Amino acid sequence: MKMKLSGKILPLIALTTLAGCMSTGPHLKSSVSEGVAGIEARLPYANYSNYFGYVDKSVVPEGKYKGKDTYYLYVWVPAAVDEIGVSMISPAVATPGDEDFVHANFKPGMDKDANKFFDTYIVLDRMNIIDSNSIADGGKVLQNLGRNDDSSELPANPSGASYNSLLRKTTSMNNPTEALVRGVYRIGFTSFRSSVEGSFEATIGTNVPGVKIAASLSELDALVNNKL
Template sequence: MKTKILVLLSIFALGSSATLQAQKLKKFGSSIEKKIGPKTIKVPYTDVVSYLGYATPGNEDQVKDGKKFYYIYVWIPAVAPELGVRMMSPVGKNKIKNATVSKAYADNSKSNDYFDTYITLERSDIISKNNITEDAVKNANWVTLASNDDSGEMPKQPSGSSYNSLLRYKSEISSPTKALTVGLYRVGFTTYKRGEVKGTFVAQVAAPIKLPGVAMAKTIADLKKELSK
């Protein structure tokens, strides 16, 4: 009996170790291809902006189609050929360099809570930093450019399910509503199923070119502080 218990414990330990390994966040690459000699490679994202947060029930920004949505606002200061967005929950032991750390995350960084992420990338009709106000954002026209639920490129959650999210959106220059121009964007996130959103998360927005002056914040007030630095 003792031997069986030891074997079961060993299997459980190996499974836990594999789950922890699977939680490691890897480098973020683009979908844009470039030919170098005989080889074709994917252009890596050279500019990655990260935000560490903690979502709590009752603190959502909007209820849309019965789902509780939270938003992270992003200022994009230049035209970009592509934007990548990804979200992982929980953050776990990942060390995210140069991330904006919210107070909510700092207070709950050791939490084991996580959620099934679902993300959207939305663009507004606000194209000047001077026009970013609470009222302007509430009354802005928002266009959803892309969304994602589950991505096999992302680390698995502690449950073993591939419920973290990643999307890449290529600019459509010929379409005014689908081009990645200078302006105010937001990353929307919720859960795939209707319910509460609770847990730590890291959200990242990336581009294959340098975009000096990108700012990312959970509220408009905090975004304006970032832009004034």
């Protein structure tokens, strides 16, 4: 997918109560929860990066997952993290901010058919790229870190079904292969209930700033290494 990108990191959401946390802020929350007055709520990540895209016939699939056409997003995480959260909602329910990562197809697609959506399925992989200067050289997938099809934590799609996707991966201090280190991660997305067509909103949650998202390694290299 070819596109022009911009990027931002959203600030930590100020929460006055856990009840407020349950009804405000990003839909994607961390695995950490706290309880006050009998209310248990997941806490937000310190930093969020959002990506808004639109898949139509002009966007060519980049791979296959279990026989289904699959599209990729590439994520640069600049430091070791305790947890990575990923969610994908279709159709997009928010409006991109000036510094969000936005696919060039997003606005034309929304202008044409803002209601088009697909049932999301996401896969998170770790790649063998740990040096930002090596992003342009490419790499390969080292390890699958998780997958998700349906999540009731996210808004239902227009059909009323909880078919949007959310996954969390926590680091392991005891197993180096499960440690979430600095480097490039890949999000694959497809659908097993429909074709992949329509808008989507992907969100990455971490507790470090500086996360970048692009639809190719060359674009990620340009973002991370200030080549835009």
